[in-house]
Amino acid sequence: MQLFIDGRWRPALSGRTLGIINPATEEVILAVPYGDAEDYRLAIEAAGQAQPTWAATTAHDRAVILKKIADLMRDRLDTIARTLTMEQGKTLVESRAEITQAANNFEWMAEQGKRAYGEIIPHAVPNKRHWTIRHPVGVCATIAPWNFPVLLQARKIAPALAAGCTVVARPASQTPLATMLMFQCFEEAGLPPGVANLVTGPPDTFTDVIMESPIVRKISFTGSTEVGKELMRRAAGHLKRLSLELGGHAPVIVFPDVDPEQAAKVTAIGKFRNNGQVCISPNRIYVHDSIRNEFTEAAVEHTRKLRLGNGLDPDTDIGPMFEARVLEKTLGFLADATSKGARVLTGGRRATQFERGYWFEPTVIDNVNPSMRITCEETFGPIMPLMRFDTVEEALREANNTTYGLAAYVLTNDLRTAIRMAEGLEYGIIGINDTVPATAHTPFGGMKESGLGRECSHEGLEAYLEVKYVSIGM
Structure with a gap:
């Protein structure tokens, strides 16, 4: 080499x-x-x-x-x-x-x-x-x-x-x-x-x-x-x-017409891919009030089932984080969030079953508010922060309230909602019911x-x- x-x-x-x-x-x-x-x-x-x-x-x-x-x-x-x-x-x-x-x-x-x-x-x-x-x-x-x-x-x-x-x-x-x-x-x-x-x-x-x-x-x-x-x-x-x-700071907006369990699975697949170390990784999860409890339960259940281990092991779902600096940054985001009222639903700590390496348990948190760093900075780690919304206007306002504009995701079965969100979101990539949208033949880039x-x-x-x-x- x-x-x-x-x-x-x-x-x-x-x-x-x-x-x-x-x-x-x-x-x-x-x-x-x-x-x-x-x-x-x-x-x-x-x-x-x-x-x-x-x-x-x-x-x-x-x-x-x-x-x-x-x-x-x-x-x-x-x-x-x-x-x-x-x-x-x-x-x-x-x-x-x-x-x-x-x-x-x-x-x-x-x-x-x-x-x-x-x-x-x-x-x-x-x-x-x-x-x-x-x-x-x-x-x-x-x-x-x-x-x-x-x-x-x-x-x-x-x-x-x-x-x-x-x-x-x-x-x-x-x-x-x-x-x-x-x-x-x-x-x-x-x-x-x-x-x-x-x-x-x-x-x-x-x-x-x-x-x-x-x-x-x-x-x-x-x-x-x-x-x-x-x-x-x-x-x-x-x-x-x-x-x-x-950089990116992708929102996921989950509307009430979807299956909460399936929506949670799709979100988790996007969030924990490569340990969240992805520029288009879901960073802010906005869930409609009417399905918030069901979505949260499903997200926690799916996250707990993820197997942490050496990436060479075929049974591994999530490998280590890339380096100590990235791990410490993730721990810092979590500490900031919990100090301001966030609640850890699963994970939230270094994985202790490994003698060496940079390990962090995949994490879900709720009670997230705009004062937390995790809502305004690119996380680049395996933390899924859950927030709520009630109306389409509120969802658009919160999703667009950032200097970033790389990717955004919408989970809905309603065509009108999908079109309205695709047109209203200020992002270069919009995934409708798709949290892994990149291909060789489609344009990739941000606003x-x-x-x-x-x-x-x-x-x-x-x-x-x-x-x-x-x-x-x-």
């Missing part, structure tokens, strides 16, 4: 390494090269040199390589998924789903890249002709976090490659291993040297280098809103294009302070293309 620069696997120039820790055991899995500014610059130079040739490669030829990447990832699904579980903590079921979705992105973008159509524009005077063509943005820097390290890189790299852009990718320092296995698939699929480069190292240094470099024309980042704002400020120096998928642009779908490809207008005088 090494850095991948200009088609070669190599150590960091400094020789420095970083130990990757298994969050279930706190054991070091492997030490990997940990690069620095010079490694980043080498990767950028390689991408810059490869850019003209890759842009000139036909969309059909690029598609052949992208499809091979997808096929290789599927062939190696179990190996990559097992590695992902060991470095990140999620269950094998979730890791397999992540790798499958990542492969789907390469397959879908392989075909969509052939559809980067231009237009013929009717001329206004007889001696002129007008048309547009799509042109690759150029060298792109991609930055993905630790919660979905393979999928979130794939969402950026696949459309970039399909559009004819070259890439310098930086994975989260703590979760590079499965991404390195994905890059092995790139190499074996025949991706030319320099087209995709992978460098680990300090995030602040990476930001400095890509912002200073005139070669890098676009940055695609998934992470916190605070970091996204800083990238936006710094990108202004060279007017670099940005795609930002930032307000949850980001800029969209990933996946045809809009994800367009983010890596410029429109070039051609006018000919005859």
Whole structure:
């Protein structure tokens, strides 16, 4: 496992390494090269040199390589998924789903890249002709976090490659291993040297280098809103294009026409997926007064049945949290809520049956009020806070009362209610009776302070293309 620069696997120039820790055991899995500014610059130079040739490669030829990447990832699904579980903590079921979705992105973008159509524009005077063509943005820097390290890189790299852009990718320092296995698939699929480069190292240094470099024309980042704002400020120096998928604070609104037990199950599936460490995870659960008791009982019962354990164990429903910092943050949210009147219905403590690792019991709380941090900040942990509402207007007002706007969920069997909520919620993704809405072929992104642009779908490809207008005088 090494850095991948200009088609070669190599150590960091400094020789420095970083130990990757298994969050279930706190054991070091492997030490990997940990690069620095010079490694980043080498990767950028390689991408810059490869850019003209890759842009000139036909969309059909690029598609052949992208499809091979997808096929290789599927062939190696179990190996990559097992590695992902060991470095990140999620269950094998979730890791397999992540790798499958990542492969789907390469397959879908392989075909969509052939559809980067231009237009013929009717001329206004007889001696002129007008048309547009799509042109690759150029060298792109991609930055993905630790919660979905393979999928979130794939969402950026696949459309970039399909559009004819070259890439310098930086994975989260703590979760590079499965991404390195994905890059092995790139190499074996025949991706030319320099087209995709992978460098680990300090995030602040990476930001400095890509912002200073005139070669890098676009940055695609998934992470916190605070970091996204800083990238936006710094990108202004060279007017670099940005795609930002930032924080979320998703509401779930449960209407009285649904089956409370089924609604609780759907909500819990969304909430506790990857231990709540998901940007579109349900964070605020608003339940109609008339079914509040039934929903609460069902949510508690379902949560108590979830089996906590090592993600490699096939019987595990929820693995460890990613690291001590994330665990402490979750404990802080819970302490704040209980100090202000929240009641713990199940869970609410560190899991004590494990000798090592970052363990927290999946938790349900009620008596939640707006003074609590959990109602206004992104939780990123396995706590389900239950609140009440009475009218549609109240539900909309409370759900929209946030600076975030990534995802929102509505559970209802009434078509009028569904349409009204879909139109009234100020979010980029609306799930109606669906708390796991993301796919390769549908747009993913937020409104307000949850980001800029969209990933996946045809809009994800367009983010890596410029429109070039051609006018000919005859």
